[in-house]
Amino acid sequence: EAGVAQSPRYKIIEKRQSVAFWCNPISGHATLYWYQQILGQGPKLLIQFQNNGVVDDSQLPKDRFSAERLKGVDSTLKIQPAKLEDSAVYLCASSLDRRRDTQYFGPGTRLTVL
Amino acid sequence: AQTVTQSQPEMSVQEAETVTLSCTYDTSESDYYLFWYKQPPSRQMILVIRQEAYKQQNATENRFSVNFQKAAKSFSLKISDSQLGDAAMYFCAYKGADKLIFGTGTRLQVFP
Numbered sequence: 001e002a003g004v005a006q007s008p009r010y011k012i013i014e015k016r017q018s019v020a021f022w023c024n025p026i027s028g029h030a031t032l033y034w035y036q037q038i039l040g041q042g043p044k045l046l047i048q049f050q051n052n053g054v055v056d057d058s059q060l061p062k063d064r065f066s067a068e069r070l071k072g073v074d075s076t077l078k079i080q081p082a083k084l085e086d087s088a089v090y091l092c093a094s095s096l097d098r099r100r101d102t103q104y105f106g107p108g109t110r111l112t113v114l
Numbered sequence: 115a116q117t118v119t120q121s122q123p124e125m126s127v128q129e130a131e132t133v134t135l136s137c138t139y140d141t142s143e144s145d146y147y148l149f150w151y152k153q154p155p156s157r158q159m160i161l162v163i164r165q166e167a168y169k170q171q172n173a174t175e176n177r178f179s180v181n182f183q184k185a186a187k188s189f190s191l192k193i194s195d196s197q198l199g200d201a202a203m204y205f206c207a208y209k210g211a212d213k214l215i216f217g218t219g220t221r222l223q224v225f226p
Contacts, residue, residue, distance in 0.1 A: 042216030
């Protein structure tokens, strides 16, 4: 069974530029999550989708971050414009359902904002 | 609000020995799940072990086992017969009705 796929693996941009990350969850997983992990910290949830609807985006900085999950499968996370403090690893995870099931993580995208 | 605390920023163990990583949590919920994830330098979070709060029996996965003390809200991870490949960051995580909450992690070093 294929795991969660993410691309790109690494991205370096200058502040005020825009960037987008892509995630393909495990086949059949209805719930998809985006996390931000700053160096030295545990991951923090940015947004959670159930199929193609948003369940929780309370910690998403909506003035610069946006995310979508078209057709309930792949998802894209965008940052526009980027700030220095956005430098982090962005992790995508998926699970069969959002209440009981284990979340499985992708390899992450390491973003550096200069 | 739920919190997860890992009080050991770093731990070290010699190959083939046993090490225990500590985790405590705070919650008022009765139905929840606890996890240990491993994050090697590649940064991918890998599930190590999962415990359902309603189960009294401690979860075990090969060399990995937990000591789940529900009343004390403690969830420690024991790694037996440590291997060089066990070196990584280990995160304890809590999942109740809301989002998955992670601790700050423990960096485990394994010496030959």
